[in-house]
Structures are given as C-alpha cells and as structure tokens.
Amino acid sequence: MNIFVLMKRTFDTEEKISIVNGKINEEGAEFIINPYDEYAIEEAIQVRDKHGGEVTVITVGSEEAEKELRTALAMGCDKAVLINIDDDVEEQDQYTTAKVLAEYLKDKNPDLILAGNVAIDGGSGQVGPRVAELLGIPYVTTITKLDIVDGGKVTVVRDVEGDEEIIETSLPLLVTAQQGLNEPRYPSLPGIMKAKKKPLEELELDDLDLDEDDVEAKTKTIEVFLPPKREAGKILQGEIADQVKELVQLLRSEAKVV
Amino acid sequence: MARKVLTLAEVRDGSLRNVSFEAIAAAKTIAEGGEVVSVLVGDQVQAHANELIYRGADRVVVIEHPNLKFYTSDGYSQALKAVIDKEQPEGIVFGHTALGKDLSPKLAIKLDAGLVSDVVAVEEAGGNIVFTRPIYSGKAFEKKIVTSGIIFATVRPNNIAPLERDESRTGSVEALAVEIKDLRAIVKEVVRKTAEGVDLTEAKVIVAGGRGVKSAEGFKPLKELAEVLGGAVGASRGACDAGYCDYSLQIGQTGKVVTPDLYIACGISGAIQHLAGMSNSKVIVAINKDPEANIFKVADYGIVGDLFEVVPLLTEEFKKLKVHS
Ligand SMILES: Cc1cc2nc3c(=O)[nH]c(=O)nc-3n(C[C@H](O)[C@H](O)[C@H](O)COP(=O)(O)OP(=O)(O)OC[C@H]3O[C@@H](n4cnc5c(N)ncnc54)[C@H](O)[C@@H]3O)c2cc1C
Ligand SMILES: Cc1cc2nc3c(=O)[nH]c(=O)nc-3n(C[C@H](O)[C@H](O)[C@H](O)COP(=O)(O)OP(=O)(O)OC[C@H]3O[C@@H](n4cnc5c(N)ncnc54)[C@H](O)[C@@H]3O)c2cc1C
Numbered sequence: 001m002n003i004f005v006l007m008k009r010t011f012d013t014e015e016k017i018s019i020v021n022g023k024i025n026e027e028g029a030e031f032i033i034n035p036y037d038e039y040a041i042e043e044a045i046q047v048r049d050k051h052g053g054e055v056t057v058i059t060v061g062s063e064e065a066e067k068e069l070r071t072a073l074a075m076g077c078d079k080a081v082l083i084n085i086d087d088d089v090e091e092q093d094q095y096t097t098a099k100v101l102a103e104y105l106k107d108k109n110p111d112l113i114l115a116g117n118v119a120i121d122g123g124s125g126q127v128g129p130r131v132a133e134l135l136g137i138p139y140v141t142t143i144t145k146l147d148i149v150d151g152g153k154v155t156v157v158r159d160v161e162g163d164e165e166i167i168e169t170s171l172p173l174l175v176t177a178q179q180g181l182n183e184p185r186y187p188s189l190p191g192i193m194k195a196k197k198k199p200l201e202e203l204e205l206d207d208l209d210l211d212e213d214d215v216e217a218k219t220k221t222i223e224v225f226l227p228p229k230r231e232a233g234k235i236l237q238g239e240i241a242d243q244v245k246e247l248v249q250l251l252r253s254e255a256k257v258v
Numbered sequence: 259m260a261r262k263v264l265t266l267a268e269v270r271d272g273s274l275r276n277v278s279f280e281a282i283a284a285a286k287t288i289a290e291g292g293e294v295v296s297v298l299v300g301d302q303v304q305a306h307a308n309e310l311i312y313r314g315a316d317r318v319v320v321i322e323h324p325n326l327k328f329y330t331s332d333g334y335s336q337a338l339k340a341v342i343d344k345e346q347p348e349g350i351v352f353g354h355t356a357l358g359k360d361l362s363p364k365l366a367i368k369l370d371a372g373l374v375s376d377v378v379a380v381e382e383a384g385g386n387i388v389f390t391r392p393i394y395s396g397k398a399f400e401k402k403i404v405t406s407g408i409i410f411a412t413v414r415p416n417n418i419a420p421l422e423r424d425e426s427r428t429g430s431v432e433a434l435a436v437e438i439k440d441l442r443a444i445v446k447e448v449v450r451k452t453a454e455g456v457d458l459t460e461a462k463v464i465v466a467g468g469r470g471v472k473s474a475e476g477f478k479p480l481k482e483l484a485e486v487l488g489g490a491v492g493a494s495r496g497a498c499d500a501g502y503c504d505y506s507l508q509i510g511q512t513g514k515v516v517t518p519d520l521y522i523a524c525g526i527s528g529a530i531q532h533l534a535g536m537s538n539s540k541v542i543v544a545i546n547k548d549p550e551a552n553i554f555k556v557a558d559y560g561i562v563g564d565l566f567e568v569v570p571l572l573t574e575e576f577k578k579l580k581v582h583s
Contacts, residue, residue, distance in 0.1 A: 013511050013531045017397040024398065035512050094363070095372050120511050121394050124375035129331070129363035138442035139331065141360045155446075160356045161459070162452035162506030165328075169443035179512055180505045216406070218372025222388070223401040227538055233558035235549070243561050244571040247543065248579060250559055255541045257520040258463075258487065258576070 001053030002108065005044045006101060006115040006127065007072060008034040009065040013120065019224055033068045036116025038184040039177035043146060044114050045076040046182065051148060053111070054078045058104065060097050062086050066200065073195035074187030080200040085215070088205040093217040094122070098130035100215055103208045105135060110172055111152075117142045117176040125176075132174035140167055142178040260292035261409070263349035264341065267298045267310055267318075268357060274306050276460055277353030277413065279313040279420035284380045284413050286314060286421070288349040288387050295319060295345060299337045301327035307431040314421040318431045319345070325438040328445035329357050333438045335364050340436040342369065347408070349387075354412035355459075362412050371407045378417040378517070395511040395534040415460045416517055451504060456490040458507065463489025463520045466509055466536070469496035470525015470546065470565055477503060479569040480524055486576045492516065492536075494526045510535035522572075524565040528553030545569065 011017075012030035019025060033041070044055045057072040058081040059065045069080040083100055085092070105113070113135075115128035125141070132139035144164070145157035152171035157164050159178045187195070205212065234250075236243040251258045263285040267278040278296070285294045296315035298307055300322065307318040321337045338361070342350070350365075352358035354376045366373040378399075379390040386403045389411055393400050404410070458464065465484040467477055477491065484491045492514070493507040509516055511534040521539035526532060528544070528551055536542070537556050544557035545568050554560045561568050 011394065013534075016530070017394050019398070024394070093372060094375075095366070098363075098367070123391075123393055123395060124373070125359050126363040126366070126373055126375060129360065130367050133364045133367040139364075140443055142356070159506060160448075161457060162504065164449040164451060165445050166447040166449065167443050168446050179508070218404060218406045219374055219402050220405045221400045221402050222386075224393070224398060225401075226398050227396070230537060230542075230556045232555045233542075233560065235554060235560040235562060240561070240563050240567055241571060243563070244568060244575050247559055247561060247572070248575045251520065251541070251543070252579070255520075255558065257541045258579070 001048065001051045001111045003044045003048055003053055003055045004105060004108070004110050004113045005037065005040050005055060005057045005072070005077065006113065006131065007037045007041065007057050007059045007068065008116070008119045009059060009061050009068040010034045010119055010121045017226065019226060022224060024224060031064070031068065033071060034116050034119050036118060036120075036177050036179070039179065039181045040114035040116055041072050041075055041077060042182045042184040043177060044112070047112060047146070047148060056081060058083065058101065060085060060100050069200055070195050071187060073198045073200070074191040075185055076191065079198065081203065082200065083203045083208070085205050088212055089215060091217040091220055093219045094124050094126040094130060095218045096215045098127050098134060100205070100208065100210065101127070101131050102134035103210055104203070105131070112171060113174040115174065115176045117178050128174055128176040137172045137174055138169050139174040139176070140169060141176040143175045144178050144180040146175060146181070259290055261289050261348035262293045262295065262345065263289040263351060264345060264347040265294065265296045265315070265350075266338065266352045266358065267296050267306065268353055268355060269300055269303050269306060274309055275353065275355070275415075276420065277355060277415040278310065280415065280418040281351040281353055281413055282310070282314045283420050284377070284411065284418050285349065285351045287380045287382060288351065288409055290382060292348075293317065295347065297321065297338065297341050299326055299334060304433070311427050311429040311431070312423050312425050314427065315429060317429050320431060320433050321436050322433070323436065323438040325441060328448070330441050330443055330445060331361055331364050332441045332443065334361050335368065336438050337436050338365055339368055341434060344434065349409040350411070352412045354414045358412045362410065366410055369408055369410070371410050372404050374402050374404065374411040377411045377413045380411070380413075380418065392515065392538075396515050396538050397534050452506065456488065458490045458492055458514055459516060461490035461516070461518050463487040464492045464516055464518045465489055465522045465524065466492035466494065466526060467497050467502070467524050468494035468526030469500055471497055471502055474502045476566070479566065479573065483522070483569055483573045483576070486573050486580065487520070489518070489520070494529075494532050496526070523553050523557070524569055526553055527551050528556065
C-alpha cells in the first residue's frame, strides 16, 4: 500500500508564547511533531506493517523541519519529503499549504493519506480536507479507529463532538487523526540509527511545476497579539462551609455569572 | 459595501444549535447592510425555518433529501454548492463545529477560496472585514482579513452574541431541490456516547475534573454541580489518561478549547496545556487542596480544600439559590 503522512512541525506544547516585532517569537523555542500528526504517523506504520507497502512523511516547512522528519523516520516511516517554499512564497495560508501538498501527491497514486485533525499552532483544521478535495478523493476527519479490509473497503470510527459515527468508505482515502486513535511509539535507538540513512528528499516550488501565483494566499494576518494576562484572583479564607457561601455570593453579585 | 452573506444552520437533537444564530449575527456584520440568507439542510428540517428569521435571517433556503439525513461531506457539499451557485453570495459563515470544520475546507476548494476558521470576533475596520481567531490554542490571537475571493469563515460557538429573538421579523422561506448522490463515505451507525444535554463547547458553565477526582465514580459530584448550574462536565488530560472519563471531555491544547462564562476546575493542577484550553473563560474558580497549584494563578476565585468536601457543599448552596430566585 502507498501511504503518505502529512506532518507539521510546531511549538512544543510546554512553550509560553511571546511576541517580538509583531510576530510570534521563535527564538529558543523547542519544536515537536504536531501531536495529532504523531497519531497519524503511528497509524500509518501499523497499516503498513499489516498490509505491506511504504510510508512517506511529507512536510511543507523550513530546513529546520528536517529534525522532525528524522524523528518520523526513526519511528518507522520509510521516506521523507521536505518541501521548502520559504524562498518563493512570502504570504502563506492553508490554501497555499494544501495546494503545494496536493501538487506533490497528485501523480504519486496514494492509497491512504493520513493527517492530523488540527495543528495546535495554526489551529484551522483545513489542510487535510483541502488536500483530499484537491486530489478528488474522499476523506473522514477526527477518526479514532481505522480498519482496512482486502479489496480496499474501509471502516472508520469518527469522533463527532464526543459521539461516534461508524463510517464505511473505500480507498483511496484521506483521514485525519483524533486523540485516542492509538498510542504513538517512541523512536527506538536502532530506529534513530536507521533513520539517518533513510531517504529525505528536499523540494522547492520549482520542482513541483508551481508558480508563486498558483499558491498565492487568499487570507492575510494583519496583527498578532496576546490575550490580556489573567491576574491571580482571590483565595478565600476561613471555614470551608463559609468559603463556599462566600464564593456563591461573589459569583452572583461580583462576577454576575450565576 | 453591502454583501449577500450565506449562513449554514445546524440542527442537533431536533433543535437548532445556538451557533446557527451566532453565525447569522456574524453574517450581519460581514453583510454591511446586505442580505443574510440562512441555509437549512437535512431530512425534514423545514419546521425550523421561521426560527432563523426570528433570529435575523432575511431569507431561508431549505434543502431536504433522504441522503441528507446524516451529515456527509459529499452530500452536504452538493447541497451547499447548489445554493451558492444559485445565490452567488459574497460571504459565507458556518459554525466551527464538527460539521462546519469538516465541510468548510472542501467547499473552500470548490470555490477556490480562502477560509478563516474558528473565529471568535468579527468587525468592520478600515474598509476590511477583520476576523479575530485564537492561535497556539488560545495562547495568542491573530487578526485576519480575506485578500481575494469570497469571504468565508467559521465561527466558534459561544463567542459572537446572537441577535435578540424577534417574532415580528419576517422573511421568505424557499425550498431548493437538489439531487444528492454518489456518497463515497456512508454513515452506518451513530453511537451516542455523550449525555443528553449541554454540549461542552456551547456550555455557559463548565465543571471540570482532573486527576484529583481520583476515579470515574469521583466525577459524580461534579456532574451534580454541573446539573444544578445547567452546565456541562469537562476534564483534564490527566483525568482522561487515567481512564476516569472519555477523551471527548478533554479540555486543553490537544482537547477542546472552551470559553464559558464560568469554569470550575476541581482537582486540576493547571498545566500549561490545560490552561491553553480554558484560560479565556470569563470567570475561573479553582478548587484544589494544594495552595501552590498553578491553577490558582489564573483563577478569579480559589478555594484551597478537598474537592469531595467543597463540591457537594457548592451544589447545595446553588440549589438554595435556585429555590430563592
Ligand atoms: C514561511 C511561512 C509563512 C507563513 N505565513 C503565514 C501567514 O502569513 N498567514 C497565516 O495565516 N499563516 C502563515 N503561515 C502558517 C501556515 O500557512 C499554516 O500554518 C499552514 O497553512 C497550516 O495551517 P494550520 O496551522 O491551520 O494547520 P491545520 O490545517 O490545522 O493542520 C491540520 C493537519 O494538516 C497537516 N498540515 C498542516 N500544515 C502542514 C504542513 N505545513 N506540512 C504538512 N502537513 C501539514 C498536518 O497533518 C496537520 O495536522 C506561514 C507558514 C510558513 C512556514
Ligand atoms: C503534547 C501534550 C499535550 C497535552 N495536552 C493536554 C490537554 O489538552 N489538556 C490537559 O488537561 N492536559 C494536557 N497535557 C497534560 C498536561 O501536561 C498535564 O499532565 C495534565 O493537564 C495534568 O492533569 P491534572 O491537572 O488533572 O493532573 P495533576 O497534574 O496530577 O493534578 C492533580 C491535581 O489535583 C489536586 N488534588 C488531588 N486530590 C485532590 C482533592 N481531593 N481535592 C482537591 N484537589 C486535589 C492536586 O493537588 C493536583 O494539583 C498535555 C501534555 C502533553 C505532553
């Protein structure tokens, strides 16, 4: 089976966010594989181990993303592709990213594409479905279970705001991973050694026969700001029973939320 | 510049979701005096049309088809594409719900359009429609504009104030016949796992439990408190990982991001990933037996104590309040 994973490099969830010169400050920040994409990678590896084939992990990003691609290879992906459009594109949005990914994928005959359901930084959840639609294949988002039977029939369980849908569909297919799909493995030491020798291809816009105009962003960020800092509030004192009474009073008359 | 703006209404458990009305309010801002047309899609949903008018839609288009009984991206995109081709709107607003998240990127591709997802505020400023949306799961925000093509956005539930309901509003309700076919993914079954009642992302009050709740049983007092307040129960990842509750209740950077009026955190330490999901709530109450717990740094009110003592007392106190008012 020909399996692809769409992976985004993102800030470690431990990171505090600060803004310098109107931009998110990346200086000194730790980066990770977007947590949902780890589920996608794990699932891809499991599908390959069961049904055979090859897993290629792809990212649109800067050179630094090689580190996260190597981690994916160490987990067990077979090949990696880094599409670096930094030099060609000034403004980038989900339209751009999806177009670039789809252009790469369109002649690769993917059977299964896995993505995260959302990136924890950009947070739009658009890229997976956009890529599927550009390729003309069906997709199912926020899945928690994937079963592929011979002949390309697929049953998936989809999380819908806490309820579950059992969905029948078929390959070729794109799915996006929800928490609960699996337990992503840690790269093993031999895995890390092997990853160094696995193929990692680097491409630019030119290599995809795309012009800057073809992928021009349709939206633009005009400002980035931090939410107002929350002040530590009032720690109530006294007997617990009295604290509870006081709290209800405060919620009612001061905060006016009940 | 007056624009025609389309909104998608959503029906769940036989009633319209609030976010349908919030989408109308957002659409009004985008329309700048133009027409707001709400689209109602499903199998036997016509009965909800008037309510959308009362909530501010100028017109309602209803598309009914047996193949629209369950949401599928293929089915719904055929329906929506048909209205869009007919109406030629300059703006579109969906809710940022499971349905809206799944459908909007597909339509955006069909329309060769950009899409601003998960919007918490919309305004007209300097000749642009400016959207505010959280990034880094609420650790920061960005303002975005659409630079080319149709203005397409999804709005996060519970953030944009709906218009006052007004039964004197009038508007036309039209049916549109659309052939819905060739569904490539079919919903075989829906397994209901959530309790009837308030959806976490739409709840005005959330009572959330963490590892301090200690067991699935331990969530019971929290449920009782939520019930008295007409709210929903949420959880930290700590509680989900420990198996006390389902992952669908998880709040935080890799769970749901919520903005209720009142968030009561019980036995939650306040890890940065949890704070990302709830710290934009209007009022935060923390109940934790550790006075040094990080959660107190973002709480408006804190009680240092055992949640199993505090939570039932709170429930009692709120019950009294209810009887009196
Ligand atoms: C140089 C540069 C400039 C940028 N400029 C802007 C800007 O001006 N305005 C703006 O809004 N954004 C900008 N971005 C951000 C970028 O456009 C978005 O982050 C990206 O399109 C993904 O959107 P998202 O974060 O909402 O991902 P989502 O749609 O939430 O991601 C869902 C899933 O899609 C896949 N995916 C997402 N992104 C990628 C990727 N890059 N490669 C492979 N798979 C992916 C992953 O599986 C992910 O889990 C810029 C990024 C770069 C690198
Ligand atoms: C990639 C990644 C993503 C993550 N995403 C999320 C996310 O989306 N959401 C999330 O919540 N976490 C997330 N986490 C996990 C996060 O780092 C914390 O581990 C988690 O939030 C801790 O849960 P907790 O507060 O319930 O547990 P703990 O940190 O163990 O805290 C339990 C608290 O309960 C208190 N307590 C114990 N008994 C009582 C009692 N009887 N009465 C009152 N108080 C009591 C204790 O004092 C303590 O403060 C993520 C982590 C990673 C690495």
